[in-house]
Amino acid sequence: MIDVVVYDALACNSIWINHCKSLDIDAIIRAKNNNNNSLRLARKMVNKTDAVEVWEGEKGFEKVEVYESTFTMDNVAQPLRFVKFAIKHKDKKRTPIMIVTTCMDMALKTLFKIIRARWDIENFNNLKTECGLEHCFVHGGNAVEAVLYLIFIASNIMQLFLVRRLRNQFTVHS
Template structure:
């Protein structure tokens, strides 16, 4: 089986993002986070577990490299730095760009990556931020560039400048790119096909210069962060039990999460890299998992059905 990872203009990109795995009002453990809800006028304590995942951004394989659970009272950023320290050491050459949402748009995180020779792309949000104001002011006087993706029926206008030094405390000048993206869709409305348009705007700040990545590459990388939402969290939660607590114990929670991520990576690799296209016709990833499960029925350990399951 060969494993080659897709890159964007020669650069490998990984995303970091947080996720809440499960919550319970009945069970807790020493590593739970807690919140108080008001239900029927009464305060109720809910325990929950969140984690941050580092995930390669790619074309087909959804590949999570590692996960770090939040400790009680801890925020996403603290867990993410702990995770990235471990990932940078364990996979020093797997990727050279980290992409993250606006929560990570600040000097400590960007400098943390610069110090470890990684590039950063972060969503640049917040009108109170000097960098955002500077970029807005400059772009207001510039005509945008433009590209059109006929396949996706998408038109992208973009403004892209580098050399911004107004991100307080960041060790290096940053580049900012803003996009206005219009997607045309044909929708069935009241029995008739109609053309609709939806426009969204995005801004990213990055340590990558224009020479190091084109506007289109930066746009792909920035939106690649959605892979972690779609391929990792949503798919795994909807179909593969990511958000189910099989055993509410801190070590078990971490081990089962990692096992799920490894199993999902192996299953995708087998499906996409090993099965011939003809064999994949009519066989979904879930269908393959069911076939494998059926094949394993005969070799299940005695008593496997009675394994403890937390609600």
């Protein structure tokens, strides 16, 4: 049985959230800037509040400030939880991670670990970062499949070339 599902910003809508709730599954959804008015209002409300928790020296970060509120999304019956993690990196860069969740009682540290781990287990992580698939330029099922096959073929040919032709360049000689 599935207790919690984690998804990216594509699922940050009432249809997906209501579907999860109808199956008694909690949802943790990455939120981004979008056209959802209720989500925009929740983000604006959180930005005017003080952090509810601050974690110093959190694994690889200088500081993480956590902000949260509850809000109602259009066409969703129950209230939802909006959480913003404001991450300050050791190089002074800042990154926000915002989530919408139906998990009203889950610890903030647990939510943070879950949403950060989502990228590590995503099936197409390598394709997105290494093969230029961060945006899908075609949307028909056959077209997407053809593009993926071409990328797999190109990747395999590149690996074959590296192994067969440049292998000696990468071996360590003592």
